[in-house]
Amino acid sequence: MTGLTMTSPLLKTPATGATATVRVPGTSANLGPGFDSLGLAVSLYDTLSITVLETPALEFELSGEGVESLPRDASHLVVKTMDLVWERLGYSRGGLRVSASNVLPHGRGLGSSASAIVAAIMAANALVAPADQQDDAWVLQLASELEGHPDNVAPAIFGAVAVSWQEAAGFASAKVMPHAGVIPVAAIPDVELKTERARGMLPATVPHADAAANSGRAALLMHALSAEPTLLLAGTRDYLHQDYRAEAMPGSAALVAQLRQEGHAAFISGAGPTVMTLANGVEEAELIVHRINELGASTSMPAISGVSWRVLRLQVDLEGAKVEVHPSL
Ligand SMILES: Nc1ncnc2c1ncn2[C@@H]1O[C@H](COP(=O)(O)OP(=O)(O)OP(=O)(O)O)[C@@H](O)[C@H]1O
Ligand SMILES: N[C@@H](CCO)C(=O)O
Known part of the structure; x- marks a missing residue:
């Protein structure tokens, strides 16, 4: 991994050549009466790998769900989300290779957008310098803001059953282990x-x-x-x-x-x-x-x-x- 470089006096860039791979579960939200608050993670997984390139290109290697319809430019949900993470952490993006193996069907109620957002935030966060990396509570906050509600993103981040809520300080979530049956x-x-x-x-x-x-x-x-x-x-x-x-x-x-x-x-x-x-x-x-x-x-x-x-x-x-x-x- 090459060291972090400065593109301007203010902005850092992620380390070129590094790859972050995230495996993220799909989720089922609401569970009946838990509208916008309850969700559970299920054993269906999307895998996202992000490689920071030396050139400014955006390369996409997409497979599975959405391969025909997803954009292959900076408007892709993963790239948009990573750009926001890096902006908040004081980084700027150069080129990226986005490799996504999408198993979660889109627009079916299995949390595909939430899982894509969580994967993108976790990948972007993992590619900055250790001193700049944020914890899971920060990931939950940003992912809930982007998704609009925490019920899918919380179990995608933490697994099991998530009970989530919002107050003045932001979004929060408690993890509950389900009965083995x-x-x-x-x-x-x-x-x-x-x-x-x-x-x-x-x-x-x-x-x-x-x-x-x-x-x-x-x-x-x-x-x-x-x-x-x-x-x-x-x-x-x-x-x-x-x-x-x-x-x-x-x-x-x-x-x-x-x-x-x-x-x-x-x-x-x-x-x-x-x-x-x-x-x-x-x-x-x-x-x-x-x-x-x-x-x-x-x-x-x-x-x-x-x-x-x-x-x-x-x-x-x-x-x-x-x-x-x-x-x-
Ligand atoms: N892996 C992905 N990569 C890029 N964009 C995605 C990905 N998954 C979902 N999206 C975007 O999110 C849209 C689906 O989001 P939508 O909120 O309608 O459904 P869902 O998240 O699958 O369902 P629900 O929120 O009810 O569980 C897709 O049409 C696509 O634009
Ligand atoms: N609680 C959300 C889940 C889907 O994103 C809803 O029912 O609209």
Whole structure:
């Protein structure tokens, strides 16, 4: 690794030749009643490698999700985010090679934008001089600002279940380890729904009775997730967002209703349209996978069978994003 160089009296540059690689999990936000506050990390991972080049070029090696549609210039979310990190830390960017292996589907409610932002911040932070590097609380603050809410970025950074909140001093998050029996099952539809559109469907106010009922379920959910998974069905009941957004994802709304009627803790993952179900043990997880495939193939519920579902039995990721830096050879 070459030493840090000065491009102006004020700005430093990251060390040329170094590569930072970040492996970041996807996340499921809201978990039913935890709108904009609860989320959990799942065992689906994007990998981002950033190499600082000697030339001013921006090179992209993208694979997987978004390969056809993502921009290959400074407007790419990863580059925009890294530029902001370096600006705040007093650095300027030269050339970069951005290598991304994208597994998380975009606009499906699995936190792809949050994971991209977290990976970019962690890579940029790892490439500055050790004395300038910031801690995870700083990463959480900046990532939440960029994403607009902390419920996806917190579990992407820390893993497990994250309970996040905001006060005058900024965003904060507590990590809660889930009961070992909790198994997330994702049903990912082949249609995209932009978070921005889903947020636009929410009302400005909700009835006090709904807010009160929702508070009770969110509190119950934390107990169910950490200690008593038999209560997951009751704990994942939401009153604040899913009904208001159902029109934009009728197949997902129908699948959530059907699975809940059959006793499974299903909810819309993030802003949708992925349906997440939290199983209590392997046997229930296998049953849920089988049942979703069956409903998708049956003609008796056209709202569900009219959508093509990719069903994945996952695990809760307990560690969150990991970064490694390789100096130049
Ligand atoms: N790995 C990535 N690299 C660059 N841009 C990305 C990446 N992942 C997501 N994005 C950008 O974020 C957009 C998707 O963000 P959006 O908030 O709509 O959905 P999401 O994050 O997948 O879902 P949710 O927030 O509901 O969990 C993509 O269309 C793309 O512009
Ligand atoms: N809490 C967010 C998650 C998606 O980014 C929402 O439901 O809009």
